[in-house]
Amino acid sequence: MRQQGVMKASMTWSPAAGLNVVSVERGGQAWTITLGSQQLSVCPGCGARSKSRHSTYWRTLRDLSAQGAPVVINARLGRWRCRNQLCDRRIFTERVPGLASPFARRTVRLAEIVRLIGYNAGGRPSERLMKRLGMPVSDTTILAGLRKYAGARSETGSLASSVRVAGVDDWAWRKGHKYGTIIVDLERRAVVDVLADRSAATMTNWFRDHPNVDVVSRDRAGLYAEAAREGAPQAKQVADRFHLMQNFRETVERQLGGYEAPIRDSRISGGGNQALPALPARSDRRSDAVARTRLIRRDRQAVRQQIFNEIRALFEGGNSIGEIARKLGLGRRRVERWVRRIDVPDHNTMASTPSSPAYFGVLLERRWAEGITKVRHLFEEIRRRGYTGSFSHLARFLAPWRSGAPSLDDDEQEALAPVRVRTLDAMTGRAISPLIAAALCIKPRGQMTARQAASVDALKAGSAEFTTMRRLAMQFRGVLRSGTTERLDAWLTDARASGIYAMQRFAKTIHQDLEAVRNAVSEPWSNGQTEGQINKLKTLKRAMYGRAGVDLLRARMMPL
Numbered sequence: 001m002r003q004q005g006v007m008k009a010s011m012t013w014s015p016a017a018g019l020n021v022v023s024v025e026r027g028g029q030a031w032t033i034t035l036g037s038q039q040l041s042v043c044p045g046c047g048a049r050s051k052s053r054h055s056t057y058w059r060t061l062r063d064l065s066a067q068g069a070p071v072v073i074n075a076r077l078g079r080w081r082c083r084n085q086l087c088d089r090r091i092f093t094e095r096v097p098g099l100a101s102p103f104a105r106r107t108v109r110l111a112e113i114v115r116l117i118g119y120n121a122g123g124r125p126s127e128r129l130m131k132r133l134g135m136p137v138s139d140t141t142i143l144a145g146l147r148k149y150a151g152a153r154s155e156t157g158s159l160a161s162s163v164r165v166a167g168v169d170d171w172a173w174r175k176g177h178k179y180g181t182i183i184v185d186l187e188r189r190a191v192v193d194v195l196a197d198r199s200a201a202t203m204t205n206w207f208r209d210h211p212n213v214d215v216v217s218r219d220r221a222g223l224y225a226e227a228a229r230e231g232a233p234q235a236k237q238v239a240d241r242f243h244l245m246q247n248f249r250e251t252v253e254r255q256l257g258g259y260e261a262p263i264r265d266s267r268i269s270g271g272g273n274q275a276l277p278a279l280p281a282r283s284d285r286r287s288d289a290v291a292r293t294r295l296i297r298r299d300r301q302a303v304r305q306q307i308f309n310e311i312r313a314l315f316e317g318g319n320s321i322g323e324i325a326r327k328l329g330l331g332r333r334r335v336e337r338w339v340r341r342i343d344v345p346d347h348n349t350m351a352s353t354p355s356s357p358a359y360f361g362v363l364l365e366r367r368w369a370e371g372i373t374k375v376r377h378l379f380e381e382i383r384r385r386g387y388t389g390s391f392s393h394l395a396r397f398l399a400p401w402r403s404g405a406p407s408l409d410d411d412e413q414e415a416l417a418p419v420r421v422r423t424l425d426a427m428t429g430r431a432i433s434p435l436i437a438a439a440l441c442i443k444p445r446g447q448m449t450a451r452q453a454a455s456v457d458a459l460k461a462g463s464a465e466f467t468t469m470r471r472l473a474m475q476f477r478g479v480l481r482s483g484t485t486e487r488l489d490a491w492l493t494d495a496r497a498s499g500i501y502a503m504q505r506f507a508k509t510i511h512q513d514l515e516a517v518r519n520a521v522s523e524p525w526s527n528g529q530t531e532g533q534i535n536k537l538k539t540l541k542r543a544m545y546g547r548a549g550v551d552l553l554r555a556r557m558m559p560l
């Protein structure tokens with residue numbers, strides 16, 4: 001009798017309301033549950049009940065596993081006639097609301113689990129996990145489901161259309177080559193969208209589709225600023241404080257590395273189109289020839305500097321190397337070499353992994369100070385210690401450390417060769433690189449180790465320029481925290497009067513984006529959380545190898 005009771009209980013169990021279990025069988029590999037059709041059904045067209053069955057058909061659904069084994073539901077469902085004269089439908093198929101959507105091959109609850117695991121673990125790992133759990137599903141199906149779900153959600157636009165405070169930033173498909181855009185709802189701390197490119201046009205359209213945006217937090221003045229002006233003129237723009245400090249650091253680094261000093265001739269470093277002295281009409285005497293050579297060289301330097309400025313403007317404006325090369329009619333490799341001097345290692349190097357040279361920064365610094373500067377040697381050494389990145393990545397990482405200009409053509413190197421003051425680390429007696437010195441320059445003393453503080457003191461003692469830049473850095477930090485914009489104006493005046501090219505340039509950039517920088521001082525918003533989302537995106541991108549399309553990244557970045 002007891003056995004009978006168990007049997008009866010299992011027979012009344014049903015995968016969904018209104019369906020009755022006809023049989024439950026355990027085969028070699030899976031459970032098969034056969035369900036019987038209802039006695040009557042409701043027309044999806046008009047809602048009228050029908051008792052008139054036309055025919056039956058079998059529908060097969062996969063369900064959650066039982067005892068670790070797959071579960072297959074075979075439901076014998078009806079095709080029914082609608083007898084309502086006013087209804088367009090003559091025949092309809094029986095639905096199983098709550099169990100599965102009309103054309104699905106999985107039950108709703110299984111589809112949810114697949115999506116949840118796929119979202120968190122990605123395609124291949126989910127495939128393995130689901131197989132182990134008795135719910136086999138291929139990674140392509142998992143990923144297709146995720147994409148479809150995210151696509152449907154961004155079409156209904158529930159999340160995106162209501163975003164009021166948008167944090168916008170770029171992320172690299174391939175650093176220095178191809179960038180995408182991420183948009184975060186700063187109020188809800190959720191990713192709103194991931195765009196395949198970094199262009200003013202795409203972003204402008206995005207803003208036009210999202211008219212509720214009141215505040216746009218973005219990095220430097222450039223294409224996002226332009227896009228917001230164009231597509232969201234109602235919105236207040238806020239320059240991101242973190243990026244401002246990083247821009248400051250990069251400016252300091254260029255100054256210390258000598259990259260910032262354009263060329264020694266002040267007439268040219270003014271940046272305008274000042275006329276160069278005319279060449280002497282005749283140059284038969286030797287001294288004339290020398291003077292002439294010098295003038296030609298100076299002329300070429302001016303041209304180079306101009307090209308460099310244009311490349312930098314385009315690069316900082318978000319253009320890829322390919323685009324810059326096309327626009328300026330230059331060779332791609334040449335642009336690449338020049339961009340390397342602008343594109344100093346980004347601010348995420350702190351949170352680095354063994355695939356990044358920054359992970360071995362301390363070791364590299366030490367070797368560098370010991371005079372080992374050949375990329376090949378350093379590459380071998382860190383590879384033995386677990387470096388998984390590429391040779392060229394390391395070469396790019398080291399490029400700003402070279403005391404001369406990086407590997408430009410020989411005469412370019414001469415033209416732009418920096419005058420460097422090498423300050424030695426107080427503890428080790430080794431040179432402090434511009435990279436480290438710049439990072440120290442903007443770091444508050446309260447956050448420093450004793451050794452860092454000693455280095456700062458040494459740098460200050462060795463360079464009046466460093467001392468001034470450090471004072472300005474600390475004051476700038478104070479301005480950003482102060483919440484009052486008056487101090488910003490005073491700071492700008494101070495920076496302009498400092499006599500240091502980099503500080504004047506930085507002040508000029510701030511001035512060009514003054515409204516947004518003022519807002520950065522007075523508004524609470526910043527892109528701090530956007531950085532976090534970008535790190536997550538990078539991790540996802542790496543985990544998906546080359547297979548990550550933007551739709552998939554979007555699907556996995558937006559909240560489920």
Ligand SMILES: [Zn+2]
Nearest residue numbers: 043046082087
């Ligand atoms: Zn009907």
